Amino acid sequence: QIDIQNMSQQNKDFASGQAQAATSGGLAVIAxxxxxxxxxxxxxxxxxxxVSGGQTMNPSVRDILEAVESAGGDDTIILPNNKNVVAAAKQAAExxxxxxxxPSNTMPQGVAAMLAFNPEESVENNLESMTAAIADIVTIEVTKAVRSTTSGNVKVATGQYISLLEGEIVLAGDTAEQVLESALSQSGLSSGHIVTLYLGEDADLEGAKGVSQRLQLEYPGIQVDLIEGGQPHYHYLASVE
Incomplete structure (x- = not known):
């Protein structure tokens, strides 16, 4: 089974400690x-x-404020994890x-921010370290085009798979794995990097395993983690760090 257990052991141990510590502090995080x-x-x-939300179901300011109330922290940090949610989060803060x-724009950025979170540190220190963490993440998104379009030099036909590197379309192709690998190759990937693949609800597990194997052959020393994200709309989300 592909799930959170496939995170690197270092990240698992660290995350477990963070979760335990977060229950006793006055600083809460909402994602x-x-x-x-x-x-x-x-x-x-x-x-x-x-809070439930995503590409087509953005939470309102009221939803976010209700979540803050539920969290019960003296201070609360919000991770929007989508560029379309950042404005509502900032309105809630006001x-x-x-x-x-x-201001995390993607789910992988949000995960990176949480791994940098330390409930025993001050709000200011956490804001600094979490913001720095999202800057270190390269995000790739793979989805299916719902209409024909042209983006830069990339022509996209309805129904093709497209990969977005940091929000920009870089390739259209016939398989999700093809466009994922192409975007990864354009991300500055090299040995020593960690790649995390979040499998969406329509992702192919065997296809993801194939991508992982080919990456490890092409980039010796690279670490590839597979996590069952279950996200709709995006067959794969990927982070490079």
């Missing part, structure tokens, strides 16, 4: 997430509350004292 696996992952790494936003 916006979409997908059963990602929801569970954010809880595992210490989020007090996970509406109530003690709310802070780490």
């Amino acid at each position: 916006v997430s979409c997908g059963d696996g990602l929801d569970s992952l954010f809880r595992e790494v210490g989020c007090a509350v996970v 509406a109530k004292m003690g709310i802070h936003v780490v």
